[in-house]
Amino acid sequence: MRFHSRKWVKPEDLNANETLFGGKVLAWIDEEAALYSIIQLENKKVVTKYMSEINFMSTAVKGDIIEIGIEVVKFGKTSLTLNCEVRNKMTHETIVTVDNIIMVNLGADGKPVAHNKTKIEYVVDRLASKE
Template identity: 80%
Template sequence: MKFHTRKLVKPEDLNSNGTLFGGKVLAWIDEEAALYAIVQLENAKIVTKYISEINFMSAAKQGDVVEIGIEVVKFGKTSLTVNCEVRNKMNHETIVTVDNIIMVNLGIDGKPHPHGKTKIEFVKDRLAAANEA
């Protein structure tokens, strides 16, 4: 799993117990999955269709640095399914896992649209191929 983003847990991210609010970390996960899908599918019109069971495993507190990892599970015709792990950067303790997040590629009409992708692509490879052409 590749960890792409780091977040600092700030006072406004805390719940009444003084730990990272679950809703905040879920918003971070949703945003990270969307950004990953946008880059992979080369389309800014991406929406979240489904988020599977969310497993909260440990807490994070103010001042902790957390990192968000995304890994592709499968490419569908109009979708990309990923899983996610959020962990504490300092001790690598897992905070949250999500097994399946389905992101859907939309066309200009706002409806699901085939993306034509079948494997992970890296931007550096796309740039190299564009320069060769």
């Protein structure tokens, strides 16, 4: 699993128990999945279709630094299936896991369109191939 983003847990991210609000971390996961998919599929028009069971395993408190990891599970014809782990950066304790996040590639008309991708591509490799 590659961890791409870090977030600093601030007072506005907390619930009434003074721990990280689940809705906030889910928004961060959705954004990270979208960014990852946009980069992989080279298309800004990507949407979340599905998130499987979300497993809250521990929590974070104000001042913690968390990191969000994304991994590709499968390339579909018009979709990309990911899994996600959110963990505490300092302790590596898992906070949340999501086994399946399905992101769909859209065309200019807003309908699913084939992306013709079959493997993970890294931006550095794309840039090297254009030289």
